[in-house]
Every structure is written in structure tokens, then in C-alpha cells.
Amino acid sequence: MEQTIPVTLPGSMVGAAGSPGIRAEDFDHIVREYQARIYRILLLELRDEDAASSLTQECFLRAYRNREGFRGEASVSTWLTRIAINLARDHRRNRRQSFWRRLFGNSRDEEPTMELASAVPDPAASPERSFLAKEEMQWVVRAVESLPDQQRTVFHLRFIEQMSVEEIAAAMNLKSGTVKVHLSRAVGTLRRMRKELKK
């Protein structure tokens, strides 16, 4: 289902000029277009396939119920991303609260870890190449895992979802300057881990 995801919704799918909102009959197309992206964002945020799947459904349900409130100031993609990030944040918060109720261990250890899709860049590659590619990826995975939540979200939205700084700022309700600082720090962390690997 991987496809080129348009950043903005085609004009025909948004209400006529002067009448904001998304038409109910266009919602199926929106789900087709953006479900993989929203699922991927949630999976990277939560590293939990079940939670990512159920929150993807919740994300679209909320979007549908609030479709009349969509003013078109941001793209549908940014709008959905914002809903997804808020859902992920609430989910993380609930998970941590339940963790503190149990009073055991470290919260990071408690979070489920995602299998990085076997870290195979090319499905047609030989097992040897696949293994090497997986090994190559480990330092990046470790570096990204070590980032604070907000830095990691910014990093993923920029380098995985290819969103601009302004779109990230709109989706996360942050200032552009703050997004740039988060990006710079995340890249700095990756850079240091790469240098340590090279030593």
C-alpha cells in the first residue's frame, strides 16, 4: 500500500470555496490515501503494532467526526498527523501512569519495542547483504531510540515523513525555531553515535 502521499488534499475533496470542511463521501479516499502514513507515524511513536493499529482507527474516526471543523489552513496530511501525535502522546502518558502505578523498573524498559521490519532495505537482497544492512542500521536505531520523545517525533516527521519544518511546527503545535533546535540536537546525537562507532 506504499504510495506517494500528496501533502495536500485535492481541491475537489474539500468543500467548495467558502464552505470549509471535508465531505463525508470523500472520507473513504482520505483513509485510502493516508492510513499507511498515519499507521507508520504511530508505530514509530509507540513501537507497538496493536496500539498503532487501534490508534490509526481512532485517528480517522476523530477526523471524520470533526471534518466540518477542518478549515483547510493546513493540509489534510498535517491535520491528521496532528491528531495522531496527540493520540500517541495521550497513549504514552496513560502507559507511563499505569507503569508508575505498578512501581517497577524503568519506563523505557517497560515500553514495547518494535521489530524494525527486519531492517531489510531491499527485500530482494541476499541474506548476507540483508544481515549487513541490518547491522549498519543498528547504530541509527539505537541513536533514535535514545532521543527524548519530542526530538524523536520531530526527527521522524522530518526524515521519514519528509515534512517541512513549518508542517512539523503546525502538526506539533510548536514554533519553527523549536522544531529546528530539536532537529539539530537529534542530528547531533546521531553524529556522536556514528563517531563512536567509527572509533
Place this chain on the structure above:
Amino acid sequence: MKHVHLSDKQLTEVLTGVASAELTTHLAECETCRKEVDDMNTALKGYAVAVQPHPADPHFWLRQRNTIMAAVAQPHRRPGPLRWAWAPAALIICAALLLAGNPDHPQEGPARTAQPQAVIDDEALLMEIQSDLQTGMPDALVPAALIANERSRLIRARSDNTVRNQ
């Protein structure tokens, strides 16, 4: 800038495609920085490919879309304008309960309702006493009453004889 390598901020600008002309020039001249940028770009591209979700279920996306559309088709009950209508009623009930339990008004309600019955009981008791007084005789006064009655009868008989003799 030839011997000063890229800072984190500058490296980020290069990786996100917003490098200034000055940075581009530096990269063209500095092999160390160019190598670092190439390595980072390769790592980021590899990571982007590696984290793509590959659900085990081949119908995952279709199933998920169907679930979403089924949920969307369910009628959503928005809370109506009367959603807080219960609040005033609850307030009134609470206020009534508070007043009922207020120590400034100790059992005022029940006392008022019992009052008419108490009045009736008191009046009946008084009527009974009065009736007893009028009709009855205390046991201690019974002999005196007999003597008084006998005396009255004798007086009446004497006066009757006197009238007859005359």
C-alpha cells in the same frame, strides 16, 4: 571556514536541504565534511526504508480501512443541548438533603407533621378526664356520697309527709 567543520546546526541544514551557498562551498572543498554528510544521508535513507511497516497480514490495510469505515458509518451521538439538564435537578435534591440534615432546623419537618395528632390526643385526654369527673366518683368518696344521698332522701321524705299532714 576551510578548517572548521560543520556544526550540528549546519549539518542539519545540509541534511534537510536548506544549506546556504557558503555551506555548499565548504562541502565542495572539505572532504571530511562531505564524507560525513554522505554517510549520514546513507544512514538516514536506510533507516527510512527499514522502518517501513510490513504487516504480516497481507490484507492488513484493507481490513483496517474497512474497520475505519464501519466505525465512521456508526451514528455518533453528540451530546445534545440538554446534556446538563440533570444538573439543576441534582442541585435541588442536594440542597433539600442539606436542609433536611441542617442542625439549625432539628427535625423541624417531622415535628410539624406530628403536631395535629398530638393536639387531638391531648384534647381527647382532657375530654376523658372531664367526663370522668362529671360521671364518675373517686372510690374514697363513695361512702360519703351514699350518706349524702340517704340524707337527701330522708329530707325529701320528711318534707313530703309534712305537706301531706297539712
